[in-house]
Amino acid sequence: xxxxxxELMLCTGTGCVAGGAFRISEALEKEIQxxxxxxxxxxxxxxxNGFCGHGPLMLVQPDGIFYGFLTPEDIPFLVQEHFLKxxxxxxxxxxxxxxxxxxxxxxEIPFFKKQLLIVLRNRGIIDPEKIDEYIARxxxxxxxxxxxxxxxxxxxxxITRSGLRGRGGAGFPTGTKWKICRAEQKMPKYIICxxxxxxxxxxxxxxxxxxxxxxxxxxxxxGGYAIGASHxxxxxxxxxxxxxxxxxxxxxxxxxxxxxxxxxxxxxxxxDLEIRQGSGAFVxxxxxxxxxxxxxxxxxxxxxxxxxxxxxxWGCPTVINNVETWATIPVIINRGADxxxxxxxxxxxxxxxxxxxxxxxxxxxxxxxxxxxxxxxVYDIGGGIPDNKKFKAVQTGGPSGGCIPYSMIDIPIxxxxxxxxGSMMGSGGMIVMDEDTCMVDVAxxxxxxxxxxxxxxxxxCRDGSEALHKVLTDITNxxxxxxxxxxxxxxxxxxxxxxxxxxxxxxxxxxxxxLKYFRDEYEAHIKERRCPALVCKNLIKYYILPEKCTxxxxxxxxxxPGAIKGELKHIHIIDQSxxxxxxxxxxVCPPKVSAIIKVSGKEMENITGIEEPYxxxxxxxxxxx
Amino acid sequence: xxxxxNLVKELSxxxxxxxxxxxxxxxxxxxxxxxxxxxxxxxxxRELDISAAEVxxxxxxYTFLDTQVKGKYVIRVCKTITCSMKGxxxxxxxxxxxxxxxxxxxxxxxxxxxxxxxxxxWCHKAPAILINEMPxxxxxxxxxxxxxKDYMQK
Numbered sequence: 001x002x003x004x005x006x007e008l009m010l011c012t013g014t015g016c017v018a019g020g021a022f023r024i025s026e027a028l029e030k031e032i033q034x035x036x037x038x039x040x041x042x043x044x045x046x047x048x049n050g051f052c053g054h055g056p057l058m059l060v061q062p063d064g065i066f067y068g069f070l071t072p073e074d075i076p077f078l079v080q081e082h083f084l085k086x087x088x089x090x091x092x093x094x095x096x097x098x099x100x101x102x103x104x105x106x107x108e109i110p111f112f113k114k115q116l117l118i119v120l121r122n123r124g125i126i127d128p129e130k131i132d133e134y135i136a137r138x139x140x141x142x143x144x145x146x147x148x149x150x151x152x153x154x155x156x157x158x159i160t161r162s163g164l165r166g167r168g169g170a171g172f173p174t175g176t177k178w179k180i181c182r183a184e185q186k187m188p189k190y191i192i193c194x195x196x197x198x199x200x201x202x203x204x205x206x207x208x209x210x211x212x213x214x215x216x217x218x219x220x221x222x223g224g225y226a227i228g229a230s231h232x233x234x235x236x237x238x239x240x241x242x243x244x245x246x247x248x249x250x251x252x253x254x255x256x257x258x259x260x261x262x263x264x265x266x267x268x269x270x271x272d273l274e275i276r277q278g279s280g281a282f283v284x285x286x287x288x289x290x291x292x293x294x295x296x297x298x299x300x301x302x303x304x305x306x307x308x309x310x311x312x313x314w315g316c317p318t319v320i321n322n323v324e325t326w327a328t329i330p331v332i333i334n335r336g337a338d339x340x341x342x343x344x345x346x347x348x349x350x351x352x353x354x355x356x357x358x359x360x361x362x363x364x365x366x367x368x369x370x371x372x373x374x375x376x377x378v379y380d381i382g383g384g385i386p387d388n389k390k391f392k393a394v395q396t397g398g399p400s401g402g403c404i405p406y407s408m409i410d411i412p413i414x415x416x417x418x419x420x421x422g423s424m425m426g427s428g429g430m431i432v433m434d435e436d437t438c439m440v441d442v443a444x445x446x447x448x449x450x451x452x453x454x455x456x457x458x459x460x461c462r463d464g465s466e467a468l469h470k471v472l473t474d475i476t477n478x479x480x481x482x483x484x485x486x487x488x489x490x491x492x493x494x495x496x497x498x499x500x501x502x503x504x505x506x507x508x509x510x511x512x513x514x515l516k517y518f519r520d521e522y523e524a525h526i527k528e529r530r531c532p533a534l535v536c537k538n539l540i541k542y543y544i545l546p547e548k549c550t551x552x553x554x555x556x557x558x559x560x561p562g563a564i565k566g567e568l569k570h571i572h573i574i575d576q577s578x579x580x581x582x583x584x585x586x587x588v589c590p591p592k593v594s595a596i597i598k599v600s601g602k603e604m605e606n607i608t609g610i611e612e613p614y615x616x617x618x619x620x621x622x623x624x625x
Numbered sequence: 626x627x628x629x630x631n632l633v634k635e636l637s638x639x640x641x642x643x644x645x646x647x648x649x650x651x652x653x654x655x656x657x658x659x660x661x662x663x664x665x666x667x668x669x670x671r672e673l674d675i676s677a678a679e680v681x682x683x684x685x686x687y688t689f690l691d692t693q694v695k696g697k698y699v700i701r702v703c704k705t706i707t708c709s710m711k712g713x714x715x716x717x718x719x720x721x722x723x724x725x726x727x728x729x730x731x732x733x734x735x736x737x738x739x740x741x742x743x744x745x746x747w748c749h750k751a752p753a754i755l756i757n758e759m760p761x762x763x764x765x766x767x768x769x770x771x772x773x774k775d776y777m778q779k
Binding site for chain 2: 297355356395431560
């Protein structure tokens with residue numbers, strides 16, 4: 001490949017493509033040719049860069065200058081100014097919201113500066129379908145090191161010393177798990193990669209397999225060598241077709257290169273991988289259930305011990321780890337346990353991937369060192385809450401986790417602090433919620449989810465989740481009673497105590513944590529029939545302010561059930577008996593007018609009846625009422 | 626309704642006739658025909674020498690192994706909280722209006738089925754849907770209506 005003066009790394013992740021990345025690439029090629037720069041500049045298509053909120057985007061190398069929000073119209077000017085005359089274009093650089101001066105370098109932008117990419121080290125840099133590109137980025141050097149210079153015990157010691165803990169949610173020390181499995185006498189042994197990522201709001205497993213599939217596979221082969229297994233399974237969700245396609249491609253190219261299969265790298269060690277697909281059952285992400293699913297049996301979790309490391313698939317010792325854990329292994333082997341254990345906190349080492357989603361400016365996957373505060377994640381990396389709304393809470397740990405309120409925004413993120421806060425790490429979903437989110441409604445969503453996904457084996461989980469859901473529905477419908485809160489706590493704790501698997505023992509967390517931090521919201525629903533976030537439909541009404549309505553008919557034309565009465569230049573009225581509370585009127589009312597409001601609780605009674613539309617009369621800029 | 630013919634036999638030859646072969650066989654039938662008929666399940670039970678109740682028990686445990694008739698294009702709308710926060714209900718409304726069916730139903734011409742599904746992992750680009758295996762993200766009512774019109778002409 002010819003060396004060029006400038007390389008333009010143009011992101012073609014899904015987000016940037018939707019924003020027109022390929023039109024940018026055409027415009028670049030055209031302008032580069034026009035200026036006769038084709039021997040000096042090349043455009044390189046990469047995978048997702050992660051800063052999706054600013055796409056289409058590109059990175060200029062070797063300078064490291066970042067340009068975002070590109071349009072084809074910007075390109076001729078950009079090429080002439082920067083690449084011909086050497087004057088980087090400020091208006092296309094990243095500008096922090098409050099500051100006037102842009103930040104030219106990608107490495108200085110807070111979104112990237114606070115991140116540390118270990119698992120996502122190849123994101124946006126390699127073509128995931130080409131094994132050579134993985135190899136060029138030190139791929140398989142860890143495997144080579146392990147097979148040629150380390151004993152299985154050395155490998156386990158290294159992983160134990162690194163302090164790595166399982167990234168699937170529970171945080172069990174990986175080295176210990178491997179050691180238990182290695183000590184078992186029964187043969188054969190198995191390796192499993194848990195890619196049944198079901199937590200609402202989490203998608204790191206999909207992303208790792210889509211952007212760098214071989215890293216997790218290399219980890220699995222190393223794990224196989226360490227425990228003495230020669231066969232492994234990847235259990236993947238069927239919701240992730242592209243990830244599965246890339247797994248298959250990677251397995252066959254690794255086999256072609258002698259990096260998987262018989263006598264890997266000419267040694268005595270052999271290891272094969274097989275992909276098994278889930279079929280849309282959340283509980284299959286629980287390890288015992290996942291194993292039963294591979295065996296083709298009914299996937300109802302079974303009690304542990306014995307743990308899979310002692311008796312797993314077909315009753316054989318099995319190490320089952322999450323995708324992120326597997327993808328971390330090669331880096332620990334290459335760079336050493338000492339290096340890895342310097343990152344993070346006392347009890348939680350290394351980095352963790354989070355999917356930062358919901359009401360946040362820079363939504364996407366991030367990888368940060370353990371111990372970073374929630375505040376740094378939400379404000380520095382996430383860029384804060386859109387539309388200047390107030391940050392209310394962040395939900396972590398999926399349906400097993402809880403909500404962390406604004407008052408705790410300074411807590412460091414590690415396994416222990418999150419549990420202390422009544423939530424958990426989980427697989428790393430982080431759903432950011434603003435003032436417009438009703439916490440009772442959030443709790444109801446998660447309980448509905450676990451109620452649907454409970455396998456039905458334990459009474460407490462099956463019927464308990466049903467009972468919680470019913471009470472939460474009553475509360476959001478405005479039929480809550482004061483004893484309900486006690487009931488939620490009592491039933492929640494009973495489910496925790498008496499369910500067999502991780503799904504049951506953690507399912508009350510969303511309710512218990514919101515009850516702990518947002519009890520006032522529950523009480524407002526029950527005592528005042530008021531939803532403070534104005535979300536619960538039974539507890540809100542839409543109302544047109546007569547003093548503001550200009551009679552433009554916009555809401556009337558757009559109201560789906562036809563619940564608005566009025567005519568041109570007449571004050572409009574909502575017929576509450578027909579209103580379905582879809583909120584369309586609020587969305588279409590021009591911001592300059594803002595005549596439509598949402599009210600809840602006592603305010604609903606104050607809506608006095610104007611029965612018929614009447615003409616708009618303006619006096620001193622206001623309507624007469 | 627479709628005829629299974631030799632499909633079950635072929636798949637059993639490919640995946641084996643052990644208990645662990647059950648899921649891959651059922652998955653491949655669904656991949657081809659979008660749902661499982663009673664006939665197909667009985668045929669699988671016969672090939673694997675297990676009871677039809679066990680096959681049905683497994684199939685009904687998993688949401689992707691449908692035992693109800695499904696259309697040629699199965700539209701799965703992500704029902705997760707992040708998609709709800711970003712306007713999932715408008716997307717469902719648009720789909721229901723265009724296809725003239727409700728969630729859980731199939732059009733009479735057996736072209737489209739509309740169902741809700743658990744998180745499909747596109748939370749940063751919510752709201753999202755899957756049509757068969759293809760994800761569509763950052764949807765608006767306008768975008769979804771263009772997409773469905775394209776499928777209607779296929």
